[in-house]
Amino acid sequence: MLDDSIMAFYPQELHLRLKKQKYQLVGTHSAVKKCNWLHQSLLYNRVCYKEKFFGINSHRCLQMSPTLFHCNFHCLHCWRIMPEDIGLAWDELSPPKQGWDPPEKVFKESFEAQRKILSGYKSLVLKGKISSSKYAEALNPTQVAISLTGEPTLYPFLGDLIELYKKAGCTVFLVTNGTLPNAISSLSSLPTQLYISLTAYDYESFIKLNRPLSKNLWESILKSLEILKSLECPTVLRITSIKGLNMNAPDAFAKIINKYEPLYVETKAYMHIGYSMYxxxxxxxxxxxxxxxxxxxxxxxxxxxxxxxxxxxRVILLSKKLISPKKFN
Incomplete structure (x- = not known):
């Protein structure tokens, strides 16, 4: 549920725009948003690539972020609202002035937000357009995608939050930009699967495409990539592929892949949505x-x-060996 204190620390205009975009604000700095594939699965039995590759149930997936307002990148391709987009300013790197919400609060209220989102489908269940059993399943998520917006490793209790979701019977897919290797290596609980999202292939493309708030973060990403082999969970390098900007560098991306050897590589298309359209x-x-x-x-x-x-x-999955992806559900 929305914490009234959110209005005191972030611009009201930002809050209003996020509400208009159907974000369910959770506590002071977190959010849940309905994935289009949840909708597609409920109404048309069409599923996302995570279900196709890894057995994740699209209709039981909760898409959230514990860092709605906080990121150290201003990526060209990102759909999120950035200060420059609406002529406002807020501190994206410092903790909220009132402190970070405890993971128990984020955990509990994220489930409440998901159920609030799904309440709008009750009439379609009554009309027989959605299976009542499938709808009942959707009300009880079994998968959490920590990937909605912002950089989740900025949240200091991320490991504790992951553990709460796992104890509730959920698989957890964590997507990070990899700029905080210490946060990754010190997670008290690992996700079910860890994604490092990569757009750049060298320092120059990093500055151009990711527009980092600190220019030394490229080295931090490389350190995170070094950690991948030591993690006791499946790892994915996701290449956000942007036509005309980074798809002309397969050699450079291959060099990174060959050096760090993630279990999986995804080449996934940039989608022209949200504020990236500007x-x-x-x-x-x-x-x-x-x-x-x-x-x-x-x-x-x-x-x-x-x-x-x-x-x-618009995604292709690659792996070093001819293996079927692990089915988590």
Missing amino acids: RLKRENMPSHDDIKIFAKLIAERTGYNIIGESKAS
């Missing part, structure tokens, strides 16, 4: 065929094999 052009959004070509170039240079694809999500 920074990039629609032509920067690759087609699925573009993604397949890029993935094949990566595969040829790394020895990784294409083991899955989702045309609807």
Whole structure:
């Protein structure tokens, strides 16, 4: 549920715009938002690539962030609102003035927010357009995607939050930009699967595409990549692929992959949505065929094999070995 104190620490205009975008604000700095694939799964039995690759139930996935207002990047491709987008300013790197919400609060209220979102589907259940049993399942998430917006490793109780979700019977997929390697290595509880989201292939492209608030963060990303092999959970390097900006560098991406050897690599298309539409052009959004070509170039240079694809999500999954992805549910 929305904490009234949120209005005291972040601009009211920001709060209003996020509400308009259907974010369910949780506590002071967290949020839940309905994934389109939850909607597609409930109404049309269409599922996201995470279900296709890893067995995650799209209709039981809770998409959230513990750091709605906090990130150390201003990525060109990101859908989130940034200060420059609306002519406002707030402190994205410092803790909230009242302190971070405890993980128990974020955990409890994120489930409440998801159920509030789903309450709008009750009429469709009564009309027979949604299976009542599937709707009942959706009310009890079994998967949490900590990937909505912001940089989650800025939240100091992230490991505790992950543990709460896991104890509740959920798998947890954590997506990070990898700029806080110490936060990753010191997680008190590892996610079910860890993603490092990568857009850049060298320092120059990093500055151009990610527009970091601190220019020394490229080295931090490389340190996080070094950690991957030591983690006792599956790891994914997700390449957000932007036509005309980073898809011309398969050799550079292959060099990174060959050095750090994540279990999986995803080449996933940039989508022209949200506030990214003010920074990039629609032509920067690759087609699925573009993604397949890029993935094949990566595969040829790394020895990784294409083991899955989702045309609807414009994503290709690669792995070093010819293995089926682990099914978590």
